[in-house]
Amino acid sequence: MKNRGLLIYALAYLAFLYVPVLVLPIFSFNNSEFIAFPLSGFTTRWYQSLMDDSAMQHALGNSLKVGSITALLATGLGLTAAKALTRNRLRGGSAALGFISLPLFIPDIVLGLSLLMVLGWVGLPLSLAAVVLGHLLICLPFALTVLIARFEGFDPNLEEASADLGEDGWMTFWRVTFPLMLPGISASLLLTFITSFDEFLVAYFLSGTEATLPVYIWGQLRFPERLPMVLALGAIILTVSVALVALAEYVRNLGIKKATVGA
Amino acid sequence: MAQKERISWEGYGLLGPSLVVMVLALAGPLLLLAITSFRSQNGIGFTQGWTLAQYGVVLGRSSYRDLLMRSVLISGLVSLVTVALAYPIAYFVAFKAQRKFLWLIALTIPFWTSYLLRVFAWKIILGFNGVINSGLTQLHLIARPLGFLLYNPFAVVVTLAHAWAAFAILPIYVSLEKVDRSLLEAASDLGDGPLRRFARITLPLSMPGVIGAAILIFVPTTGDYVTPQLVGGAKGTMIANLIEVEFNGVGNWPLGAALSLVGMAVVGAFAGLFVAAARAATKAAR
Numbered sequence: 001m002k003n004r005g006l007l008i009y010a011l012a013y014l015a016f017l018y019v020p021v022l023v024l025p026i027f028s029f030n031n032s033e034f035i036a037f038p039l040s041g042f043t044t045r046w047y048q049s050l051m052d053d054s055a056m057q058h059a060l061g062n063s064l065k066v067g068s069i070t071a072l073l074a075t076g077l078g079l080t081a082a083k084a085l086t087r088n089r090l091r092g093g094s095a096a097l098g099f100i101s102l103p104l105f106i107p108d109i110v111l112g113l114s115l116l117m118v119l120g121w122v123g124l125p126l127s128l129a130a131v132v133l134g135h136l137l138i139c140l141p142f143a144l145t146v147l148i149a150r151f152e153g154f155d156p157n158l159e160e161a162s163a164d165l166g167e168d169g170w171m172t173f174w175r176v177t178f179p180l181m182l183p184g185i186s187a188s189l190l191l192t193f194i195t196s197f198d199e200f201l202v203a204y205f206l207s208g209t210e211a212t213l214p215v216y217i218w219g220q221l222r223f224p225e226r227l228p229m230v231l232a233l234g235a236i237i238l239t240v241s242v243a244l245v246a247l248a249e250y251v252r253n254l255g256i257k258k259a260t261v262g263a
Numbered sequence: 264m265a266q267k268e269r270i271s272w273e274g275y276g277l278l279g280p281s282l283v284v285m286v287l288a289l290a291g292p293l294l295l296l297a298i299t300s301f302r303s304q305n306g307i308g309f310t311q312g313w314t315l316a317q318y319g320v321v322l323g324r325s326s327y328r329d330l331l332m333r334s335v336l337i338s339g340l341v342s343l344v345t346v347a348l349a350y351p352i353a354y355f356v357a358f359k360a361q362r363k364f365l366w367l368i369a370l371t372i373p374f375w376t377s378y379l380l381r382v383f384a385w386k387i388i389l390g391f392n393g394v395i396n397s398g399l400t401q402l403h404l405i406a407r408p409l410g411f412l413l414y415n416p417f418a419v420v421v422t423l424a425h426a427w428a429a430f431a432i433l434p435i436y437v438s439l440e441k442v443d444r445s446l447l448e449a450a451s452d453l454g455d456g457p458l459r460r461f462a463r464i465t466l467p468l469s470m471p472g473v474i475g476a477a478i479l480i481f482v483p484t485t486g487d488y489v490t491p492q493l494v495g496g497a498k499g500t501m502i503a504n505l506i507e508v509e510f511n512g513v514g515n516w517p518l519g520a521a522l523s524l525v526g527m528a529v530v531g532a533f534a535g536l537f538v539a540a541a542r543a544a545t546k547a548a549r
Contacts, residue, residue, distance in 0.1 A: 003359050006351060006354070006355045006359055007355070007359075009351050009352070009355070010351075010352050010355045010356075010360075010366075013348065013351075013352045014369060014370070016348075016425065017370065017373045017425065017428060018373055019388075020373075020381060020384040020385055020388060020425060021373045021376055021381065021384065023384045023387055023388060023394060024376070024380060024384060027387070034392065035387050035393070035394070036392050036393065036394065036396075036397035037394065037397040037398045037401050038397075038401055077280055077281045077284060078281070080277040080278070080280060080281065081277065081278050081280075081281040083277055084273075084274040084275070084276075084277035084278040085278070087274070088271055088273060088274025088277070089271070089274075090271060090274045090275065090278065091271070093274075093278075096278055096282060099282070099285055100281055100282075100285055102285075102289060103289060105482055105531075106289075106293075106486075106527065107482075107483060107485065107486020107487075107503065107523075107526075107527070107530075108483070108486065108488075109486050109488050109503045109506055109507065109523070110293075110296070110486065110506075110523045110527065111289075111292075113296070113506065113510055113519065113520075113523065114292035114293055114295060114296040114523075115288065115292050116510070117292065117295050117296060117299060117516065117520075118291060118292045118295055121295060133284075133287075133288050134288070136284060136288065137284075137285070137288050137289055140281065140284070140285070144281075194375070198377055198378055198379075200378065200379050200489060201488055201489070213377075214377060214378075214379050217377065217379055217380065218379060221383060221493070227387075230380070230383075231380075233380075234376060234377055234380035234384075237376055237377050237380070238375065238376040241375035241376065242372055242375060244375075245368075245372070245375055249368075
């Protein structure tokens with residue numbers, strides 16, 4: 001009896017989570033500029049105008065660039081830092097971890113504005129590189145959390161055994177550490193890419209004339225006649241992300257199976 | 264001894280690049296922000312010398328104080344509502360659900376859309392000619408659109424409670440998963456009913472997750488810009504919107520810098536107080 005109440009609540013909560021998200025695909029196929037009931041027929045013309053919008057495609061390209069560079073840098077830095085923090089007992093290690101995690105507790109607007117001020121002070125132009133730097137700040141704590149968890153998840157004796165068997169540090173990394181870390185690395189790449197791809201505020205301050213996708217979307221929200229097109233874009237982003245998450249989950253399961261077979 | 268030396272140098276070498284990035288991109292800029300907040304500005308640039316004038320303005324002007332308190336209040340409410348709504352669902356998944364993994368996936372999928380569009384969706388839903396109003400009018404449940412749905416603190420709270428739900432569900436779920444099931448059996452064996460057992464064991468043991476979730480939501484939402492801008496209207500404006508105006512609109516960087524620092528200090532103080540109070544309450548309950 002009590003369980004049924006909880007189940008009903010759970011379903012209602014799911015509805016609360018999904019209804020706003022489903023507004024995007026529903027009205028992206030609606031044949032009207034106005035986003036309101038009643039629905040007035042099916043159309044794909046909003047998707048068509050999206051395909052013809054070169055500014056959107058340019059912004060998408062920028063976001064893909066920024067997202068992949070940020071993901072690679074954050075994961076690379078996170079990998080070395082996580083190794084240092086888990087494998088070498090460092091004096092001041094927890095202070096370093098706290099310092100790197102600090103951006104989690106600082107509002108994005110402060111991160112973005114203080115970087116904007118530094119760029120102005122040093123005399124560097126606003127650019128996608130500046131956006132990457134800002135996103136690196138936001139993403140590094142996430143990468144580090146994921147990678148530290150993975151480092152703690154496997155036996156450091158495996159690395160020591162490799163060293164005892166005569167591999168040097170570099171070969172041990174490539175033949176033992178890296179393969180064992182691969183699930184963590186792919187999770188970190190995915191998480192940091194999506195975080196950067198979705199980030200608006202820092203990019204808004206630092207991107208200058210080169211808009212990223214969220215900055216472009218923000219600009220479109222002021223024009224009511226462009227809204228259905230923006231919804232179509234949102235529906236595409238939703239579909240692609242769900243597909244990506246499903247793929248990542250599939251890859252992760254492969255990794256788990258392989259690991260058990262290997263052990 | 265020599266071995267240890269070598270290893271820790273290697274460790275600092277590995278940590279180095281990350282620390283350099285953090286110093287260049289975080290510590291340096293924050294220092295510049297702090298320095299700027301002690302300057303003042305005329306038409307062309309910073310004036311000579313140092314001043315506390317900006318802090319005087321931030322703390323002295325009642326409209327700024329009100330805005331700061333409102334931001335803290337709205338975010339506090341958001342944390343409370345989000346955690347309260349998420350707790351039962353986390354409890355359900357941890358203790359009652361048949362397919363936990365499927366539920367967790369289902370609960371997190373909505374968060375893989377653009378944050379901007381998730382917030383914007385609420386503007387479409389709550390708007391004067393929006394989904395709720397046009398839907399209810401179509402069904403003849405209301406004669407004219409309801410005007411009180413959008414552009415107020417209520418809209419900000421609902422939107423943020425939706426946008427940040429995953430940050431409540433997951434930490435609470437993790438802490439509930441960790442609760443030792445044998446403790447629950449012991450409580451039942453010793454004669455506790457389900458409610459008493461929940462209040463004495465499950466709830467106190469899941470408090471770390473609840474506190475963590477509340478902080479994880481409270482701190483960033485006080486600095487949220489997008490949501491108040493899109494759905495808040497004049498009465499739902501928050502501190503980040505004011506900071507943005509000082510920087511981009513008015514161009515008064517010292518005042519914007521002082522606002523940012525005071526805002527962070529106030530949020531930090533409230534977050535610290537909350538954690539201390541929640542820990543004390545948990546201890547007292549045990």
